[in-house]
Amino acid sequence: MAQMTMIQALRSAMDVMLDRNPEVVVFGEDVGYFGGVFRCTEGLQAKYGKTRVFDTPISEGGIVGVAVGMGAYGLRPVAEIQFADYFYPASDQLVSEAARLRHRSAGDFTCPITVRMPCGGGIYGGQTHSQSPEALFTHVCGLRTVLPSNPYDAKGLLISAIENDDPVIFLEPKRIYNGPFDGHHDKPVVPWSKHPLGEVPEGYYTVPLESAKIFRPGQDVTVIAYGTMVWVAEAAANESGIDAEIVDLRSLWPMDLDTMVESVKKTGRCVIVHEATRTSGFGAELLSLVQEHCFYDLEAPIVRVTGWDTPYPHAQEWAYFPGPERVGEALARVMEAS
Amino acid sequence: MPMDRRSPLRLHVPEPTGRPGQLTDFSYLHLSPAGAVRRPQLDTPVQKTGDLCYALVRVLDDDGQAKGPWNPKLSPEVLKQGLRGMVRTRVFDARMLVAQRQKKISFYMQSLGEEAIGTAHSMALGPGDMNFPTYRQQSLLLARDDAPMVEMICQLLSNERDPLKGRQLPVMYSYKKLGFFSISGNLATQFIQAVGWAMASAIKGDTRIASGWIGDGSTAEADFHTALTFAHVYRAPVILNVVNNQWAISSFQAIAGGEGSTFAARGVGCGIASLRVDGNDFLAVYGASCWAAERARRNLGPTLIEWLTYRAGAHSTSDDPTKYRPADDWERFPLGDPIERLKRHLIAIGAWSEEQHAAMQKEVEAEVVAAQKEAERFGSLADGHLFSNSTMFDDVFEDVPDHLRRQRRQLGV
Ligand SMILES: Cc1ncc(C[n+]2csc(CCOP(=O)(O)OP(=O)(O)O)c2C)c(N)n1
Ligand SMILES: [Mg+2]
Secondary structure, three states: OEEOOHHHHHHHHHHHHHHHOOOEEEEEOOOOOOOOOOOOOOOHHHHHOOOOEEEOOOOHHHHHHHHHHHHHHOOEEEEEOOOHHHOHHHHHHHHHHHOOHHHHOOOOOOOOOEEEEEEOOOOOOHHHOOOOOHHHHHOOOOOEEEOOOOHHHHHHHHHHHHHOOOOEEEEEEHHHOOOOOOOOOOOOOOOHHHOHHHEEOOOOOOOOOOOOEEEEOOOOEEEEEOOHHHHHHHHHHHHHOOOEEEEEOOEEEOOOHHHHHHHHHHHOOEEEEEEEEOOOOHHHHHHHHHHHHHHHHOOOOOEEEEEOOOOOOOOOHHHHOOOHHHHHHHHHHHHHOO | OOHHHOOOOOOOOOOOOOOOOOOOOHHHHOOOOOOOOOOOOOOOOHHHOHHHHOOOEOOEOOOOOEOOOOOOOOOHHHHHHHHHHHHHHHHHHHHHHHHHHOOOOOOOOOOOOOHHHHHHHHHHOOOOOEEEOOOOOHHHHHOOOOOOHHHHHHHHHOOOOOOOOOOOOOOOOOEHHHOEOOOOOOOOHHHHHHHHHHHHHHHOOOOOOEEEEEEOHHHHOHHHHHHHHHHHHOOOOEEEEEEEOOEEOOEEHHHHOOOOOOOHHHHHHOOOEEEEEEOOOHHHHHHHHHHHHHHHHOOOOOEEEEEEOOOOOOOOOOOOHHHOOOOOHHHHOOOOOHHHHHHHHHHHOOOOOHHHHHHHHHHHHHHHHHHHHHHHOOOOOOOOOOOOHHHHHOOOOOOOOHHHHHHHHHHOO
């Protein structure tokens, strides 16, 4: 075991897989010599050489396009999009190509690629360094979407993603790269080096896809969350004194429906939290699923806490970010209803 | 070919000629001497201008003499105005960097070393023309006599006088009235938009032209190539500027496709007249910009210009270039410092002196300090004097639809 930040854990996952599997290649903008703007690939080019870890031209469409081609050849590309906000030029390659290659060729070709991208706000990044576009991926049949909330899961999930034969969108909440941020922006963040979930095995292990985790057991209400919002939800539960059970989805789609449904059936109440904009956000899908599967067990209407339906503002960031106060209010609201 | 004669394939991954601790070999730049490159008639068929994309248009030589056919023959007054514009840009950048370090502003991007390009280009354009800039073309604004410096600093401070209401990262200005399109954080998108604006001007029989901007690294995006195609097809009245400052964050221009070719050469393949120009040479920038603008105005079509320069500073305040390139690269960059070069020229023609330069520098510094003081009266992100939270719901749509009213109420503002 070693103490790792999320960045180190992600790097360790790529390191392990580059070492174990000669088909793994890692590339993206600034990923090679420099090691990525968030340093996730630092040292990997020096260790594995320029033909396995390299810089690409600034072309997200190109990055995903070559990944699809390399995957068709038999490699396992791990591509980095510098910020999730910049994946849009790659939309066609992801939606029309990567996602459907297996289906349209009836399994003749597959697309075993992993596309990593930092997402989420909380760093004063403004509207083009803060987005959470997960719903755009979960809406596409054939893409897997994964979003870890801590270093241990990040490494285990990334290894699973790389080993998976389907295209995986691997979203990394950048605000918790260095420590579990709970939304209290005026307080210092505990670094991962002082957190049990920063304890990460140095070698190979996996966290399976499509498996959610009960992050915090509780009796009164289920909070469904992922990424940074798991930590915000935990703070809200602790501060409100409401005994919330927090389900960390980890894999957004395909997902672990059973864990979520079981929890809501147990508590009879449900709050869904994400940082992304509200309308047609992934929360809408989660809410439908809970409604479809738990309707007769529900004691209160399901409540969503999300980002507002506006671009992520730069200066008014904390009025936008759904912090512990807003989550706490939602918890109180579902507890009041009967 | 028989199987046994095939040798293993190899992947080529370009490298810069210098990394930290080494000396960059700048011979890859392939310079031409000042005055050596021909200046074709404006209406020369594009097929007959292909040589220009591998040469380098230069006017100022190492002794500060102006040479050859691209010399725009400007009056000393205009030259001094250009010098002042460049100095203003540099002083502004330097002060804003300090303000960023003092945590008054959250983020900054300087244009150190690239001041001649936007300065001379903006002087060569006319009123009503529209730039579609990147985040490193502040000189287009700052070179103007009417540079809205106080407002610009308010934008950087994200304060209650920020014209963009705190929505955008610092430096992402928008100034329609000054011919400066709203800057996007998503690279290259503006390049094709510039072509569309120019097409619109042509559709309407207007006389205004557009000027699109992109960095060397961003030419890899599809929008760059799309822009060349549309500009050529519709003979759009647009100037397509590629600022080749050798770096795109940590990746060298060869990673964008500069190795063994030039960015100007991209245009030739698309049927666009294309120039490769010394971007640190105020006179060359002015001369080439006028050539391109005149061609656009006479319905002779688009011109692509690769401006050769060097990103002397860090990519942004989040970047540390000593990690990936030699620290002394800029001092050794063969095209020198654009301000020093124009100053030397003005002195050489007897129109300027070191004393005058020092006095002008002082004046400009006072001007920027005064603007900063004025802007800081309206607060900053750090002290919380921002546009109110409720304003984030405005301008998503023309009006504020019901769902946003409800969300605004929920926020309690
Ligand atoms: C679509 C997109 N991809 C990636 C980025 C991240 N990014 C911002 S600036 C930059 C480098 C751009 O380099 P270049 O075009 O050479 O311009 P320069 O910074 O040198 O002026 C990158 C990769 C982005 N902003 N948008
Ligand atoms: Mg560049």
